[in-house]
Amino acid sequence: MSRAERAQSTGQRTDQRTDQRTDQRTDQRTGEQAGRRTGPADGTYARTPSPLWTFGLLRSELVTTFRRWRTLALLAVLAAVPVLVGVAVKIETSDGSAVGGDGEGPAFIAQITNNGLFLVLTALAATLPFFLPMAVGVIAGDAIAGEANAGTLRYLLVAPAGRARLLIVKGATTIVFCLVATVVVAVSALVVGALLFPLGEVTTISGTRIGLAEGLARALLIALVVAASLIGLAALGLFVSTLTNSGIAAMATTVGLLITVQILDQIPQLDALRPYFFPHYWLSFADLLRDPVHWDDLLRNLGLQGVYAAVFGSAAWARFTTRDVTV
Amino acid sequence: MEELPAADPDPGDVVIATRALTKRYRGGQLAVDGLDLAVPAGSVFGFLGPNGSGKTTTIRMLMGLIEPTSGTARVLGRPMPGASRAVLPHVGALIEGPALYGFLSGHDNLVRYDAADPTADPRTRRTRVAAALDRVGLTAAAGKKAKAYSLGMKQRLGLAAALLQPRRLLVLDEPTNGLDPQGMREIRALIREVAADGTTVFLSSHLLDEIEQVCTHAAVMAQGRLITQGAVADLAAGARGRLVVTTPDVGDAARVLKERGIGDVVVEENRVTGEPPEGDPAAVTAALVAAGVRVRGFGVERASLEDAFVALTGEGFDVEG
Numbered sequence: 001m002s003r004a005e006r007a008q009s010t011g012q013r014t015d016q017r018t019d020q021r022t023d024q025r026t027d028q029r030t031g032e033q034a035g036r037r038t039g040p041a042d043g044t045y046a047r048t049p050s051p052l053w054t055f056g057l058l059r060s061e062l063v064t065t066f067r068r069w070r071t072l073a074l075l076a077v078l079a080a081v082p083v084l085v086g087v088a089v090k091i092e093t094s095d096g097s098a099v100g101g102d103g104e105g106p107a108f109i110a111q112i113t114n115n116g117l118f119l120v121l122t123a124l125a126a127t128l129p130f131f132l133p134m135a136v137g138v139i140a141g142d143a144i145a146g147e148a149n150a151g152t153l154r155y156l157l158v159a160p161a162g163r164a165r166l167l168i169v170k171g172a173t174t175i176v177f178c179l180v181a182t183v184v185v186a187v188s189a190l191v192v193g194a195l196l197f198p199l200g201e202v203t204t205i206s207g208t209r210i211g212l213a214e215g216l217a218r219a220l221l222i223a224l225v226v227a228a229s230l231i232g233l234a235a236l237g238l239f240v241s242t243l244t245n246s247g248i249a250a251m252a253t254t255v256g257l258l259i260t261v262q263i264l265d266q267i268p269q270l271d272a273l274r275p276y277f278f279p280h281y282w283l284s285f286a287d288l289l290r291d292p293v294h295w296d297d298l299l300r301n302l303g304l305q306g307v308y309a310a311v312f313g314s315a316a317w318a319r320f321t322t323r324d325v326t327v
Numbered sequence: 328m329e330e331l332p333a334a335d336p337d338p339g340d341v342v343i344a345t346r347a348l349t350k351r352y353r354g355g356q357l358a359v360d361g362l363d364l365a366v367p368a369g370s371v372f373g374f375l376g377p378n379g380s381g382k383t384t385t386i387r388m389l390m391g392l393i394e395p396t397s398g399t400a401r402v403l404g405r406p407m408p409g410a411s412r413a414v415l416p417h418v419g420a421l422i423e424g425p426a427l428y429g430f431l432s433g434h435d436n437l438v439r440y441d442a443a444d445p446t447a448d449p450r451t452r453r454t455r456v457a458a459a460l461d462r463v464g465l466t467a468a469a470g471k472k473a474k475a476y477s478l479g480m481k482q483r484l485g486l487a488a489a490l491l492q493p494r495r496l497l498v499l500d501e502p503t504n505g506l507d508p509q510g511m512r513e514i515r516a517l518i519r520e521v522a523a524d525g526t527t528v529f530l531s532s533h534l535l536d537e538i539e540q541v542c543t544h545a546a547v548m549a550q551g552r553l554i555t556q557g558a559v560a561d562l563a564a565g566a567r568g569r570l571v572v573t574t575p576d577v578g579d580a581a582r583v584l585k586e587r588g589i590g591d592v593v594v595e596e597n598r599v600t601g602e603p604p605e606g607d608p609a610a611v612t613a614a615l616v617a618a619g620v621r622v623r624g625f626g627v628e629r630a631s632l633e634d635a636f637v638a639l640t641g642e643g644f645d646v647e648g
Contacts, residue, residue: 049447053445053447053448056452057443057445060439150428151426152426152428154392154423155420158415159415159441160415160445162411162412322394324387
């Protein structure tokens with residue numbers, strides 16, 4: 001294709017000024033008709049954007065994140081955990097013996113054979129300490145640092161994505177990932193539980209019995225609470241991500257912080273500090289299965305996640321909006 | 328987005344204007360030192376300097392990626408980085424080589440960059456992306472993952488991203504780096520084409536002939552300082568050409584030239600050069616012939632931009648290519 005043809009087929013823009021508004025015609029393929037291109041001399045390059053267009057970046061970010069093989073692999077690993085637990089329980093109890101009767105293994109594991117719905121709770125209890133937050137740490141840590149590492153950050157900023165807008169989009173996408181990751185675990189567990197075990201009335205921790213429908217509703221609520229439990233770590237990871245130009249370093253630091261805090265949370269001598277560690281109330285989601293629900297620790301957990309999100313979200317904003325982008 | 332004024336309020340229609348622009352990195356390294364740059368509207372402006380002379384740091388300040396330590400920068404008549412949101416949709420940029428999402432196709436890379444611009448209409452996104460791909464000749468490779476692209480293809484895709492919208496200013500940092508001669512020619516043709524549409528092009532390069540071939544104006548930087556700026560024709564005119572005599576009798580020729588009062592006579596193999604004579608060169612020819620020098624060629628070679636810049640920057644100027 002010759003240069004002239006190429007220039008022609010790029011289509012031309014016709015800018016028209018009508019009263020106050022600058023109206024812009026969209027590209028038109030002109031085919032063989034060679035038209036005159038309007039230059040900037042008429043000064044009508046100004047566009048009148050719709051406020052809704054700003055969501056294009058969020059959509060792009062979500063699509064880009066969830067189409068990555070890395071994201072899909074993380075979700076596949078998370079989906080595999082309930083399958084492993086379910087199959088293991090099924091095999092171990094195939095001779096009629098009970099599993100975890102002496103209190104070993106993740107919470108609720110003993111109830112799975114009676115009611116497949118408990119596999120959802122077991123799987124969430126098994127993945128919440130490490131698998132889920134690790135996946136969130138990878139996504140959050142890579143959010144800004146990964147773009148910086150690839151050099152794509154500078155092009156997003158000159159597009160111009162806007163620093164605050166880009167940070168908000170990255171944060172929102174990380175939170176969506178928290179929710180999707182949790183839902184993947186829960187749905188996988190529900191499917192496996194329904195296939196391998198009977199479903200029926202649910203016995204709460206308090207000993208009362210609730211119907212299957214309410215049991216499902218509570219399981220959904222628990223998944224939402226677990227997803228919300230990850231927000232503090234997501235904000236921490238996003239802040240770490242604004243500090244460095246290496247995606248790997250940000251991911252490793254975030255996951256390292258997670259492990260460190262998890263260990264510190266086990267040390268009794270740190271009793272005074274422990275309620276301020278973000279994973280401290282993570283397992284409080286089980287209180288949703290009491291009758292009536294014990295809200296104290298649940299609310300403390302959500303409040304703590306909110307504080308972490310506010311503190312590290314602000315820190316990330318302060319850092320990212322003033323930082324020199326030199327990569 | 329705030330609309331830009333149709334006419335630039337700055338005197339003389341200047342697209343980029345910096346005043347005492349300075350950047351000192353943490354650690355004390357002075358990358359740009361008191362830069363006063365004026366890029367006229369409609370020009371193809373060459374920004375020339377050896378690697379490490381502060382060109383990219385300047386461009387990063389102009390694009391709002393880094394904050395100046397002191398001084399001001401105005402792009403399209405607005406201060407940067409303050410007016411980034413209003414200015415940058417009218418600016419296409421290729422900074423320090425292309426950067427792409429390797430796991431996305433070329434087409435999807437452009438969709439992503441287009442989506443990052445809040446002034447880009449999502450309804451016409453596909454048309455814009457297709458047109459940009461077509462313009463740089465990448466339509467056939469649009470579906471390929473960007474990590475499989477050659478350096479030249481990546482460079483073109485970066486250019487396509489800069490050309491997604493009609494721009495008032497195109498900033499290209501070393502756009503022909505890593506390209507083969509054919510690729511370089513294509514990029515230069517594209518630059519001329521964009522400039523013909525009325526877009527101001529700000530082109531940084533360490534290649535003198537590149538600037539000379541496509542630019543109307545140029546500025547030279549060395550060690551963070553601006554050495555000179557102006558129209559390319561004026562800059563080249565500042566350096567005088569050289570008298571060249573081609574002859575097998577170099578010794579005699581050199582003697583005659585010195586007798587005629589010509590300075591800086593240099594004897595080479597079969598060739599003697601010197602400063603151009605004050606009066607009519609024909610008188611010098613006659614003197615050479617009278618002295619029995621066998622003259623095969625005689626003339627004054629036009630000064631190139633390179634001569635001008637070497638004269639300005641001295642031998643220390645590291646001009647590659």
